[in-house]
Amino acid sequence: MYFQDLNNPEIIKKIKQLSQGKSGVYKITNLQNSKSYVGSAITKKATSNRLYARFRNHFFHHHKDFLLKRAIKKYGINSFSWEILEWTEIPSTRSRETWFIQNLFPEYNILLSAENSFGYSHTLETREKMKAGYSESRRQAVGLLNKGKKLSPEVRKKLSQAAFNRTAQQKQQHQKIMEEWNQKMFSKPTQILDGDTREILGRYSSLREACRVFQGNYRTFKRTVKSGKKIRCLNIYVEYSS
Known part of the structure; x- marks a missing residue:
């Protein structure tokens, strides 16, 4: 599900209708510079519509995500697209959001995980370190996704396999970064x-x-x-x- 012209009442109505009672992971893309934001919403009742609420919060109610909010204010609502990356079951929603964040590396997201990470902001240095371990093929695949293009199941499988095939040095670097993050996030004297x-x-x-x-x-x-x-x-x- 992919939409542009987000200030159009008919588009807004359609987003609301198609999201009713569903949970899923979404992506907001800046059409001017291809920067993006990944989020998710969990809807527990058929009569509820958390995805639509998130859509409204981002574009019309000054949502708390500072980087995205500032970009929307600068470029305007119609400079962005709204896309559902995946409809999800409630138990897997957060983990799927984390997967997309860590594979798309959306520039407007501050957190690198949707799980057990609320309130922690990664520094620019940490984000650059995380990017350093990406292979060129992975960067190209991520670029396609950031342009709103779908990846085939075969490509997604290759991306997942590539994650398991990182070199020992990359794995060690990633582990060190995550240990530093966990220490800052959860440690109190x-x-x-x-x-x-x-x-x-x-x-x-x-x-x-x-x-x-x-x-x-x-x-x-x-x-x-x-x-x-x-x-x-x-x-x-x-x-x-x-």
């Missing part, structure tokens, strides 16, 4: 206090590290940080360091 005296027993770089050292349950530790209550079985308090 944590300290463990004695349950009786509240004396500091140890300081750790993250809640998970503290959890491993004290052989505790991560969810229990996380709940304790929020509630401020003692973990009685370990006789400790857990809190984030200032």
